[in-house]
Amino acid sequence: MNEFALIEQLTRSWPRPASVVAGVGEDCAVLDLGIADQFVLFKTDAVVEGVHFTAEAAPAQIGHKALARCLSDIAAMAGTPTHALITLGLPRDHDPAVLEEIYRGIGALADRYQVALVGGETTTNPDRLLLSVSVLGTVPKDRCLLRSGAQPGDALFVTGELGGALAGKHLEFQPRLREAQWLAAHFPVHSMIDLSDGLAGDLRHVLKASGVGAELHGPSIPISRAARRRGPGQSSGRTPFVAALTDGEDFELLFSVSSRAAVSLLDQWNRQFPELRLTCVGKITRTPDLTLRDKTGCKPLVLHGYLHFS
Numbered sequence: 217m218n219e220f221a222l223i224e225q226l227t228r229s230w231p232r233p234a235s236v237v238a239g240v241g242e243d244c245a246v247l248d249l250g251i252a253d254q255f256v257l258f259k260t261d262a263v264v265e266g267v268h269f270t271a272e273a274a275p276a277q278i279g280h281k282a283l284a285r286c287l288s289d290i291a292a293m294a295g296t297p298t299h300a301l302i303t304l305g306l307p308r309d310h311d312p313a314v315l316e317e318i319y320r321g322i323g324a325l326a327d328r329y330q331v332a333l334v335g336g337e338t339t340t341n342p343d344r345l346l347l348s349v350s351v352l353g354t355v356p357k358d359r360c361l362l363r364s365g366a367q368p369g370d371a372l373f374v375t376g377e378l379g380g381a382l383a384g385k386h387l388e389f390q391p392r393l394r395e396a397q398w399l400a401a402h403f404p405v406h407s408m409i410d411l412s413d414g415l416a417g418d419l420r421h422v423l424k425a426s427g428v429g430a431e432l433h434g435p436s437i438p439i440s441r442a443a444r445r446r447g448p449g450q451s452s453g454r455t456p457f458v459a460a461l462t463d464g465e466d467f468e469l470l471f472s473v474s475s476r477a478a479v480s481l482l483d484q485w486n487r488q489f490p491e492l493r494l495t496c497v498g499k500i501t502r503t504p505d506l507t508l509r510d511k512t513g514c515k516p517l518v519l520h521g522y523l524h525f526s
């Protein structure tokens with residue numbers, strides 16, 4: 217059973233009170249706690265030594281990554297993060313200087329986005345370091361973006377470049393908070409997700425939640441330099457193109473927007489965020505299939521994204 221089937225099974229019987237606008241299956245829980253015009257966003261995430269970072273990773277970057285992953289999910293709803301709790305599972309032989317560096321990494325990112333660190337928990341985890349972060353945020357009710365809003369005919373966009381994040385980007389990425397808020401404020405964005413498991417995997421979550429399909433335009437996929445550098449033939453024949461579609465941890469935004477707005481969106485984006493590439497990679501379709509178009513024609517996309525277990 218893969219991780220998504222397991223989550224579905226474990227959460228099937230959870231009650232859904234009226235305060236829960238969106239829960240399992242979105243990037244964050246979206247809660248209506250009675251605050252005028254605002255939803256509360258609620259998110260937790262963990263990084264584990266040997267899974268999300270190696271023992272050689274710089275401790276400040278481990279801290280950065282742990283908080284940035286949660287902030288990226290807040291960005292996926294076009295929200296603003298406000299408060300965070302930090303839970304540490306420490307190996308028995310931990311080095312206090314390393315912990316200080318981890319907290320320095322967390323603190324620098326929290327400062328940058330004005331997230332207040334307000335507590336947490338420390339426990340032991342005998343063999344390896346575990347770092348878990350929970351974040352609260354807010355979003356205006358009329359600007360909250362979900363995975364479930366994609367509509368046939370929408371243009372599909374992705375920020376940045378994809379693939380090869382494990383070469384370094386995964387430890388130092390910036391959550392796309394400002395970009396997401398700007399998009400939600402100015403354009404008819406219908407759905408959004410942050411790319412944690414690869415475009416081929418995460419796009420399927422959007423399609424399933426929205427009950428639609430998509431056609432990706434192969435030659436348009438923005439392939440990162442790190443994915444290209446790895447070159448074809450390495451790691452069992454994976455090409456840079458396959459890496460761009462299936463590597464995890466890009467933490468870029470994937471969103472769909474009314475096709476009428478696509479041209480003006482690209483135009484204004486390039487003025488607003490000249491240093492961050494924005495690419496139209498395809499369109500949302502009514503038929504619920506995921507296809508890839510290239511110069512040889514249009515065929516079903518058989519690639520999937522990263523799974524923690526399957």
Ligand SMILES: [Mg+2]
Nearest residue numbers: 243289410412
């Ligand atoms: Mg996410």
